[in-house]
Amino acid sequence: MKLSLSTAAALMLTTAASAGGIDRTLNNYAVLFEDGNYVELGFATVRPDVSGDYPTTAPIFEGGPRVFNGGSTGGMAEDYSTASLSLKYALNEKLDLGLFLNQPFGANAFYPDGDYTGLAAEWDSSQIALVLKYQATPNISVYGGLRSIESQANIVIPNKLVALNTVVPQSAAQAAAAQAQGAAALAQGGQAQALGAEAQALGALAQQQAAQAAAAAAAQDFATAQTLGASAAANGAQAVALRDQAIALGADAQAQGAAAQALGDQALAGFAAGFGGDPIDGPYSYTATTEKDRATSYLVGVAYERPEIALRVALTYEAGYTHSFVTTENVDALPAAQLTSITEIEMPDVFTLDFQSGVAADTLVFGSIRHAKWSDWEVRPAGYQAITGDRVTGIDDDVTTYRLGVGRRINDQFSAFARVTYEKGNDDVLSRLAPTDGSTAFGIGGTYTNDAFKITGGIEYVTFGDGLDNADETLATNFSDNKAIAVGLSVGYRF
DSSP states (O other), X not given: OHHHHHXXXXXHHHHOTTOSTTBOOOOOGGGGGSSSSEEEEEEEEEEEEOOEEOOBOOBSSTTSOBSOBOSBXXXXXXXXXXXXXXXXXXXXXXXXXXXXXXXXXXXXXXXXSGGGTTOEXXXXXXXXEEEEEEEOSSSEEEEEEEEEEEEEEEEEEOHHHXXXXXXXXXXXXXXXXXXXXXHHHHHHHHHHHHHHHHHHHHHHHHHHHHHHHHHHHHTTOHHHHHHHHHHHHHHHHHHHHHHHHHHHXXXXXXXXXXXXXXXHHHXXXXXXXXXXXXXXXXXXXXXXXXXXXXXXXXXXXXXXXXXXXXXXXXXXXXXXXXXXXXXXXXOTTOGGGOEEEEEEEEEOOEEEEEEEEEEETTEEEEEEEEEEOGGGOEEOOHHHHHHXXXXXXXXXXOEEEEEEEEEEEOSSXXXXXXXXXXXXXXXXXXXXXXXXXXXXXXXXXEEEEETTEEEEEEEEEEEEOOEESOSSGGGOOEEOSEEEEEEEEEEEEEO
């Protein structure tokens, strides 16, 4: 019972379909507790179905474009597969050597539809870990070793999403200034028109008074003619002054109107660059590519066993480490983002408590509690930070994963198991590259043993928690009703 059920449980751990952060394949430390020498090859494939619904927003300004136009993102999480090798070799009665090869972390996201079209991220990794286990007493063992992980990442952020953080705010400000200046030009034009009308009225009055003065002079009423003539001259002079003032105001209004038109044209050009053209290859499309980087970490653990009741409790600590990626960034329209720099990304500390125990004849309960400090993880290249003041992506909270299962030996060759996995959601604003919040997974599987060979297979169904990618719900894409299917297979050989 100990061998078939515990290894079957471990297989499902390696699929990591519901693991938080960017976990892919977890080291199968249960191999260290196999009898004799043992090697195991593991394979897993995961098919996520993750999509969201864009919001529908009002235009940025009257007659302008919308930020988001509604519709679906399409499936943004792509399928992936992993392979692993785990080896345990007994050096002597107390000392065992473990070797683990796998892909511990990964991401493969691509938005095919709508406003995020072209947004993509890829993270590839490979790991080799060497572990020594020492049997200190018949019931207690300690183990520890080194991990070496090589990783590489690529990021594409499409034209519109970069423009939303750079050119669009500037264009919106230009549009607002154009509207304000246009309103001022209209007000001045109105004042000029009013002054012109007043000048015209005074000019007409002056003409009338001049005609009356001429009539009084003809009638030899020279006193009246002189008074009317003086009034006509004064009104005429005032009419000329008002006309000149109206002309000056009109010219100023025309100049302000031209400036407002120029600002409006600049705003429209900015919006066109940000919202028009190819969504992937527009002038503000951002790319970041890293060179491969290798980092080293360590792990330590302690285990307590009672073989007579199939009891084992193991606590493992995997130390975090920092990748220092040489990163090449580019945005054609923004020189500040065209550079090569070092991007440091912290990978998490991880604590894992694994347990199993016989609870009845041929029946085993097993599970684990895994806490990963993913709140340390963020991707913040220097160029992107310079142009947006923000990170590309990150995780705000640590992730704790709970697993509980039961296994049952059917006969000498076959055993079966079932398992449930749970990660609590944190109700946070989520990254567009990791837009689900928490998960629940249900898995079943079995192991077939024939002499030195052992074949284990399992399938897991995962439901993901709903998520929003913006604190302002009117601008947030809503991700809901998402799921994944994971299938795993391992082949073990005892020698």
